[in-house]
Amino acid sequence: MTPRPIEIIGGGLAGLALGCALRREGVEVTLHEAGDYPRHRVCGEFIAGLRPATIARLGLGPMLAGAIEHRRVAWFLRNAPPHSHTLPAPAIALSRFALDARLAATFTALGGDLRLRSRVAAVEPRAGRVFATGRRRQTASPWLGLKLHAHGLSLAQDLEMHLGENCYVGLARIEDGGVNVCGLFRRGLAAGTGATLLLNCLRAAGLAALADRIARARIDPASVCAVAGVAFDRRPPPTTRLCLGDTLAMIPPFTGNGMAMAFQSAELALAPLLAYARGTAPWAEALRAAQRAQRNKFRMRLVSADALHPFLLGRRRQRWLAALGRARLLPFRPLFAALH
Numbered sequence: 001m002t003p004r005p006i007e008i009i010g011g012g013l014a015g016l017a018l019g020c021a022l023r024r025e026g027v028e029v030t031l032h033e034a035g036d037y038p039r040h041r042v043c044g045e046f047i048a049g050l051r052p053a054t055i056a057r058l059g060l061g062p063m064l065a066g067a068i069e070h071r072r073v074a075w076f077l078r079n080a081p082p083h084s085h086t087l088p089a090p091a092i093a094l095s096r097f098a099l100d101a102r103l104a105a106t107f108t109a110l111g112g113d114l115r116l117r118s119r120v121a122a123v124e125p126r127a128g129r130v131f132a133t134g135r136r137r138q139t140a141s142p143w144l145g146l147k148l149h150a151h152g153l154s155l156a157q158d159l160e161m162h163l164g165e166n167c168y169v170g171l172a173r174i175e176d177g178g179v180n181v182c183g184l185f186r187r188g189l190a191a192g193t194g195a196t197l198l199l200n201c202l203r204a205a206g207l208a209a210l211a212d213r214i215a216r217a218r219i220d221p222a223s224v225c226a227v228a229g230v231a232f233d234r235r236p237p238p239t240t241r242l243c244l245g246d247t248l249a250m251i252p253p254f255t256g257n258g259m260a261m262a263f264q265s266a267e268l269a270l271a272p273l274l275a276y277a278r279g280t281a282p283w284a285e286a287l288r289a290a291q292r293a294q295r296n297k298f299r300m301r302l303v304s305a306d307a308l309h310p311f312l313l314g315r316r317r318q319r320w321l322a323a324l325g326r327a328r329l330l331p332f333r334p335l336f337a338a339l340h
């Protein structure tokens with residue numbers, strides 16, 4: 001065991017992946033998670049930009065077993081015929097129900113101390129403490145995330161992206177023949193609860209044909225979840241805190257890169273944290289090294305994603321984007337590279 005322990009607050013992808021990697025190096029790790037596993041999360045469950053080096057460094061291979069590979073995307077602007085293209089690099093999809101539970105089981109099997117239903121309130125930063133508590137909520141944010149799993153739903157391509165009035169929705173095949181339906185909607189678009197809220201939002205956003213397709217499929221009621229207050233806060237976290245994943249910065253979901261960023265932020269923090277845990281670097285040095293690496297890796301990616309995001313949401317900009325796509329003038333490859 002190394003001389004200095006690490007404490008992680010938040011057992012989502014970032015916290016658990018870091019915890020597993022540290023345990024493999026013999027570091028004593030305690031991880032506090034407010035919830036339990038397995039459980040459904042609001043997430044498109046489509047992972048783009050996760051590189052083999054990150055999978056290897058964090059030992060994620062077995063956890064991603066059974067993930068579905070995606071290559072073709074069909075874009076739909078309201079009910080117009082789709083525009084399809086091939087992703088410059090294949091992406092994968094796997095439910096968070098499976099992925100988070102596998103990571104948690106691995107962390108425990110590696111000897112990590114996992115404290116479930118342990119919501120840590122108002123903790124101050126201190127040496128060896130890592131914050132991976134997920135997105136920073138803003139109650140005033142106009143954005144609402146909704147997700148469900150459906151069976152018996154055939155897709156035009158591996159992945160469908162639908163642009164509606166003040167919303168976008170992705171459909172991705174996941175393991176066991178299911179389809180993830182997940183969207184970002186402007187709050188107050190429609191009323192309802194559970195799957196009905198998602199279907200009502202789609203209809204209110206001009207996506208009635210999609211709502212009818214989903215309504216005809218077999219919806220798993222246990223998979224339906226919602227999250228309000230989704231915000232893309234670009235203020236850097238306090239320099240005294242080592243933050244990972246969405247706590248560091250949340251990239252707009254259309255990129256399908258939030259999960260990869262959660263893993264990459266853990267990967268970038270790993271070497272500095274190992275130096276601290278082994279007693280070869282003071283905490284302040286480890287903190288600065290991790291923050292510098294994260295800034296260098298993510299700054300331009302976030303700027304690019306924020307610049308593109310409004311084009312997926314407003315009617316006029318969506319039309320402009322669709323026209324460029326039809327004319328084959330959208331530079332998919334450079335855009336994909338900038339966003340991942």
Ligand SMILES: Cc1cc2nc3c(=O)[nH]c(=O)nc-3n(C[C@H](O)[C@H](O)[C@H](O)COP(=O)(O)OP(=O)(O)OC[C@H]3O[C@@H](n4cnc5c(N)ncnc54)[C@H](O)[C@@H]3O)c2cc1C
Binds near residue numbers: 009
């Ligand atoms: C609508 C929507 C669609 C998305 N679609 C995609 C997609 O298709 N592809 C993609 O890559 N990304 C997508 N994302 C983003 C992705 O879900 C996140 O980027 C990812 O979950 C970040 O992982 P994380 O570990 O940082 O946070 P999380 O997975 O949110 O985990 C944080 C954990 O911390 C715990 N926690 C919080 N506070 C405390 C506390 N005080 N004490 C203890 N525990 C605490 C929580 O219970 C949670 O388990 C989407 C997001 C939204 C909103």
